[in-house]
Amino acid sequence: DQQVKQNSPSLSVQEGRISILNCDYTNSMFDYFLWYKKYPAEGPTFLISISSIKDKNEDGRFTVFLNKSAKHLSLHIVPSQPGDSAVYFCAAPQGEGSQGNLIFGKGTKLSVKP
Amino acid sequence: EAGVAQSPRYKIIEKRQSVAFWCNPISGHATLYWYQQILGQGPKLLIQFQNNGVVDDSQLPKDRFSAERLKGVDSTLKIQPAKLEDSAVYLCASSHWGGRNTEAFFGQGTRLTVV
Numbered sequence: 001d002q003q004v005k006q007n008s009p010s011l012s013v014q015e016g017r018i019s020i021l022n023c024d025y026t027n028s029m030f031d032y033f034l035w036y037k038k039y040p041a042e043g044p045t046f047l048i049s050i051s052s053i054k055d056k057n058e059d060g061r062f063t064v065f066l067n068k069s070a071k072h073l074s075l076h077i078v079p080s081q082p083g084d085s086a087v088y089f090c091a092a093p094q095g096e097g098s099q100g101n102l103i104f105g106k107g108t109k110l111s112v113k114p
Numbered sequence: 115e116a117g118v119a120q121s122p123r124y125k126i127i128e129k130r131q132s133v134a135f136w137c138n139p140i141s142g143h144a145t146l147y148w149y150q151q152i153l154g155q156g157p158k159l160l161i162q163f164q165n166n167g168v169v170d171d172s173q174l175p176k177d178r179f180s181a182e183r184l185k186g187v188d189s190t191l192k193i194q195p196a197k198l199e200d201s202a203v204y205l206c207a208s209s210h211w212g213g214r215n216t217e218a219f220f221g222q223g224t225r226l227t228v229v
Contacts, residue, residue: 095162100145102157105156
């Protein structure tokens with residue numbers, strides 16, 4: 001049973017436009033969410049996070065929105081750049097303590113075309 | 115600051131053979147994680163260490179997988195005997211022990227192919 005779901009395996013956008021990546025979750029006990037970015041042959045790197053007490057967190061071109069009633073979050077990238085082409089994972093920590101004990105979604109491969 | 119180091123980067127073995135992966139976490143990080151990422155899936159946690167003690171190994175297939183972190187620093191993950199379905203990227207991550215905003219850092223991973 002997937003607790004974190006990314007239903008779009010891939011997304012293609014034009015450079016300069018907005019990229020919107022979606023994530024749904026089933027466990028209402030999740031209190032924190034993260035987005036990781038992964039390039040081929042590299043490990044995932046942390047991108048942005050949001051606490052369940054907030055509905056929006058912004059960091060430069062990246063904004064994450066959380067809708068707790070719908071158990072849905074989304075990552076917006078504006079404007080999209082070719083260097084943003086990567087696989088994006090949505091994740092939620094389980095257990096106590098730090099972020100590292102994570103449940104990941106399957107990922108969405110973003111392609112930004114020049 | 116040096117990142118999480120993993121070796122080897124790639125490994126090809128035949129089924130029923132054994133294999134071991136090594137991880138050296140970021141200096142000072144008390145918490146170490148091993149993840150398995152099968153092609154097309156997200157990473158799945160296998161085991162979490164806090165110093166040299168196991169915090170969570172609920173998803174580790176203990177009949178064939180083992181992991182240790184004897185001195186609370188580097189760690190090894192072993193598979194014996196390997197099955198075809200063990201083909202995956204094995205990722206190591208480390209972090210300080212702290213709250214939800216304590217970031218975990220991942221290594222580049224070891225790609226295992228079982229033939």
